Each structure stands twice: as C-alpha cells, then as structure tokens.
Amino acid sequence: MTKKPARKIITFDWAIKTILRDKANFDVLEGFLTALFDRPITILDMLESESNQQDEADKYNRVDLLAKTGDGERIIVEVQYLPEKAYLKRLVYGTAKTIVENLSLGDPYEKVRKVYSVNLLHFEIGREENEYIYHGQNGFMGFHTHRPIILDKYLTGDSVPTGERNVFPEYYLIPLRHFPNII
Template identity: 45%
Template structure:
C-alpha cells in the first residue's frame, strides 16, 4: 500500500516555495507543459501589489522559469462560479504588473495559468484542458500567423506563444488509471499517493520530501487541522447536495401532480375526483 503524502494544495502553500523543493514543482510543470521547466525563483506576487486586499494575494504560487516566463499556479477546493473570470484576472494582472514602465510591448512576459480544481468547473468530462488563443479568418477560415520578421525578432513561431496559456486540471474527473507520466501526477493530486512504479519527473522528490512524517510537530498539527477542515467542508457539500436532490425529487412529484390535475380539469372532471387522484387540495386545483 503506497504511503499517503502531504496533499498538494497544502504543500503548494507551505513547502513548494522552498528552493529545496523546486524539483517537485519543476517536474510537475514539465510533464504538464510538455517541455523541460527549470524554476528560477518563486516570486512573491505581493511585491508588486498596490493594496493588501489585492485579489492576486489569493495566488498559491507564482514561479519564474529560466526563460523568464511566468507560471501562475492555483489550487481551488471550493466551488466558485466566477472561477474562469478569476483565471483571466490573474493573467491580466501579471502581464501589466511585470511590464516595466516605458518598456515596449515586445517585452511582455509569457504567462502560463495552471489551475488545479477539486470541484466541478463548467461542463466537460475530461480531466485536463488546455486553452490557447487562435486567430481564424471569418471568411477564408485561415489562421493568422507571424511574419518571418516577427518570428526572428521574438524567437517564436506562432502567435499563441505570445498570449497566456491556460491549463485546467479537474482532479475529480480522473479515473485513477495512470497511463502516462502526467497521469501519475494527477493520481498524486487526487490520492496523495505515489506508487512504486511511477516515474514522472518530480515524483521521486515529492515521495521523499512530502511525507507527513517529515513535518515538524507544529507543522504536522497544522496539517492535520487543515485535513480535518477539508473533511468537514466535503461533508457539508455532500449534505447540501443530498438535500438538493431530495428537494428536486419532491418538486418533480408536485409538478407531475399539478400537470395531471390540469389535464383532468380541462376534461371537466369533478374536483372531488381530481383531489382524490392527485392528493392536491381543492384550493390548489381551483388556481390551475
């Protein structure tokens, strides 16, 4: 039985900011983005914020790789209806905050927005989604690309490489069958376990550095308190869902009775008979 490790959402706030654990983060991002990522530094987004209550304070990790690109990583447990808007806000703020005054637009940093969500975000059955910008002609349906000069000037091949890229990992949609190295990471995100046969980049470091037993006594107490709070939140969510399902069933039954009563009334059936058949009161039937 694999050991249970520290949950990623706690680790990302407490442990993965440490330089000693950059390998864990770099491994995860390398598997996700499909290219080798080396973490240059973890940026404290607060340094370029205007106020203490700035929404960017909610960012879990803001990393810069050795190419000068920015990688925004957020983990969200609770449902947020405007989460897509939050993703847009995060990348927009980074683009403006990290462009020095007077610098040309060509100096804008590439931004990757990586979102690990443990709730049902939008509609979609897959567990990993990637979003990039693609310009298409309305008439000719051709793709708008870079000129040769632009490709040489900015050292890129495609327009989408300029714009933010979005990744959404819907952890709960994963069926726990790890077929690829990236799947091994998703398995860890969902189960907090790393199987012996896993070979994905960064998981060896995670296996060694993210053990609950490696925490100090104070950290372990905080972590256990965090886990207890998560269990309580999940319990509340499940309870509300159950209540909602029951309410939905009752509403459906009531609507069905109303439809039957309306049909019988239109056919001239006596109220007493409609009442007996549907269980509705005379007052309810008369209002139909």
C-alpha cells in the same frame, strides 16, 4: 453560501504554498510542469504571489504560487477548493494582472512575457466524464479561411523565438477528483 469541506491536517494547498516554494523542491514542480507542458521547464525563482494595490480602488490579486522560468515566462499555480460563479473571469484577471505587474513604465512591449495559469480544482469544472485536463489558449484565425495567422516579418523580425509566437496567456484546468489516491 457554500460551506467549505472539511480539510485534512496537511492539505495539497499547504504543500503547494510551502514545500514547493523551497528552492530544494523546485525539481518536483519542474517535473509536474514539464509533463503538463510537454517541454522542459526550469524554475529560476518564486516571485511574490500577492500583487500590490496602486490605489484604494484597485483590486489586488493573490495566487498560491508564481514561478519565473528560465525563459522568463510566468507560471501561476493555484489550488481552488470551491467553485465560484465568476471563476473563469478571475483567472483572466489574474493572468492580466501578472502581465501588467511585470512591465514597468517606459519598458518596451517586447518585455511582455507569456503567462500560464495552472489550476488544480477540488470540484468538477466540466461535464465531460473522460476528460481530466482542460487547456485554453488564444489564437488568431482567418475569418473566412479558418487558418491561423502567419505574422508578417515587420511585426516579428527575422527570427521569432518560440515563446513569442503566441504571447497570450494559456490556462490549464485540472479537476483533482480524476486523480484519487495520487495527490
């Protein structure tokens, strides 16, 4: 069993869960996400960050922060202190659960919103010494041409909003050891 490292009195985890939930401090989170995503991000609301179990056998999902943007996107922000064997699978589960819980029975699939998972890690995730942010996303490529798919108009309509070009979740893994004395 891995022993938890000693924590300072006020932790980054505590700041994420309490200070950044306050609407007066949304600008701090917006600034961070704007820099990370390289586009303007506006936080409209903080959503309930613990999912409900549908029944006794259902697995629940709890994240540190779940934000709703001006575009209707969802952004999960999570601080992770210790590595877990199935950590990446847990990230996939968290984004999938967020998508499912934001769509009600009878809602059209057009209401599916993109989910981003931003993970601030107190451990090293990869072996690359010079990399400090890892980005994961899904896309469809031609099997033979290796070019990205261009969807037919009957699937997208005449105009395709930017956020709907790729509705698949995106993941950001940020090992915090690369930012000493900054966080």
